[in-house]
Amino acid sequence: MRRTSWLWPVLAPLRFDESGIGPKLMHESFINYRNHRYGVFAVALCLGAVVTSLIDSRREPQNGGTWLGYTLGSIAALLICYLALYGVRRRSFKSPAGSAAGWLSAHVYLGVAVLCIATLHCGFQFGWNVHTSAFVLMLLVSISGCWGVYVYARYPGLMIRQRGNSSRETLLEQLSTLDRRARLLVSALDERLQSYVEEAIRRTHLGGGVWAQLRGRDRSTILIPDALRGPPFARIVSNEGQHVLIQRLAQEHAGAHEASFAAKLQDLLEVASEKAVLVGKLQKDIQLQGLLQFWLYCHLPLCFGLLAALVIHVLAVFLYR
């Protein structure tokens, strides 16, 4: 993004970086597409609407039913339809209707502008009715869209940074290598430790449901012998950050008399710690990727809900005139 742009103070906090759709600053992104063509248009549209409303509100109270109300409402409805068309454009890669970046740029800027136009259209009159529902849905669609812009600006870079420039597949590869090493190391040791390590590997948890992915907590568990009743009684406890395994290995290490045994335990400890870090990284990666996608799972249904509410809003207004 060029610093000379007059939109700099607004866009600077987004901190676009070199990854993902938040592209290189020097390159043209959907934010600075054609020197903020759609941004300028959106700002001009909003300013025009605000000034006209201010002038008109001195003469009569703002309302959706005045000539200005109808005009702003029509503009907002057309804008919403246009914004929804972006979903169609996105799916057709060979569309003749303008470039994808241009469409996205217009989608983002006009999506924010529609907030302003629709708010002026409703004249700040809210109630428990379909009209306010349509407004609230529009607000939510717009907010989720803004969230998407932020997420695309921020998370791809963050993901690369926290994965340490390797892909998720590499990390998963490393994880299974570590598991194999742990099994190999522990095969020379006694059975109790073998079952400890085996259970820790079996019950290593990654991702999960929507909530688990977005929350990003390590939900790994481990089956350990019941300390009071002894084997075969067992309990399942949390092994977040492999801490139960590491603690157990550390205890064994502290009580080890034989040098080769202690050395093996030392190796196992290192493997377990490495795995803990790796699982943490993967979990964070899954969380960030989930957040990167989740806004769209909100944005799309809300958008369709808005379209339905908008049609009913217009129908209701003209049915009961």
Place this chain on the structure above:
Amino acid sequence: MQVHLLISRAGGQAGNSPAREYVLETRQLTIGRDSLQDLQLSDPQVKPQHAVIRPHAGRLRIERCTHGRVRVNGVWRSVAILVEGDTIQIGATTIVVRRARRGASVQLEVIESPAASEAELPALYALSLRETGISARFWSWLLVLGVIAVFLIPALAASMYPPARPVLRSNALVPSDRLWQSGPLHPSHQFIGGNCNACHLAPFQRVGDAQCTACHKNVQHHVDVHTADVALFKQNRCGDCHVEHERPSVLIQRDSRLCTDCHGHLKELKPNTELARVTDFGSDHPDFRPTMLERAGSSAPAQWQAVRAPRGVRAEEHSNLIFSHAEHLKPKGVKSPNGYEVLKCQDCHQPNAGGRQMQPLRMEAHCARCHSLLFDEHDPSTAVPHGDLKRVFDTLQGHFIRTYLDSPSPPDQRAASAARRPGGEAEVMTRDQQRRARDWADRQSLLIARELLEKRVCVECHRVTSVPAATGFEQWRVEPVRITQDWMPLANFSHASHATSACTTCHAKAAASKTSADVLMPSIRDCRECHGGSTDTGKLASDCGMCHTFHLPGRGLFETGLQHTKQHR
């Protein structure tokens, strides 16, 4: 519940994963592929939470969880009671119930498939949102159908299908066309309740005037409904000015444009109009033309009619009263029974009960204390009545006849000896004596009447004219007095709302006015000291409706006007 699990790998070969055995103390045994399950099966075919084994009514029962498929003894089941020897199949894993007796620990033998337990983590866990099965399409449909179910179907049903109305509209929690209301009804219309169709008769049609005049029967039109002017209103609806469902709810639009749309260029709409152009009170409004009472003709009970002062000429009132405000407001005061008394406006002008206008001025209440009607200043019983000249003469005649009869020596010296005998009883007067007494009283009364009507008492305030060729008491006539009470009968002016200002703030010329012909109404400049135009921010922004009303009295019923409008179409 105590569950004893014997876990082994199918094929009998222990390999690198030996048979395991453990006992769990748990209320229910959860089975699935994620790490939180009691029995974790590392098998991609198994759901994260697949099934649950729990005691049920003293027996052991397996229940599948959402989407999990469970085969008990070769039959797909969602719920099954387990007995010893039953075989459960979940994915590639077989579970044999070894012991399921009451009171004892449950023993299950789990035989894992060798392939399944080697599955890698990405196969066992959803690592992206897409893999969790979350579907934007599903939620979109849900939201769309939800919006339609709440906001469209009940409302349409209430709108189009009358039998559904009582059910839908009776309860505030049931969605109905109430959800289409853009704002609440005005408090005065609240009694209509949720019955939208009381006003909205047909879909896609605006609320008609007939729905308003059904209740508002006596509403008058803006123009005379029997003239062609009604045609000028054929485009207008009640709803143009009276907008419902507004928030905040204001039923009477105060927008001056509703008036100035026509009154700003009335000449174009009605070339013969006598009304001046108005676009804004502050900058483009003609000066006031007070309405005054003028005597119509000279017929005997006086007829008065309200006449608006002509434009561009100094207005003069012809009330037939002789009065000087200047005289009464002299700084040293006026002569009164208590000496000199300084008068204030309020001594004569008092507001009426509503406070909007002043009470009518009455001689007895406001003038008589100083303006006595005694014809003999030394005798307080000699007052003539006010208001009726005939009663004045009767009073005078009666007084002088009494004087004649009561005096010890008759004022008429020529008849003295004949009238009375000293020391004698009262005698009956002869007809001649009666005529003499009456003649004397008439002469005296006429003298006094002339003094009152031409010199001293009546003429101070009243215009007295002489009737040509009449004699005696008939020769005078006091011109009837009618003081204009309402100078702007159509304006919504209230003295009460201006009570914080002194009278002279607006009626400044009163103290200098020497004649009753002066109209002391303030001019528009006086109003503009405080009232500005409709968008004025430095003064009280005043729109048309502050002083004027649309529905004017005597113009004819609005309904009649509507019929005329239809004919003109």
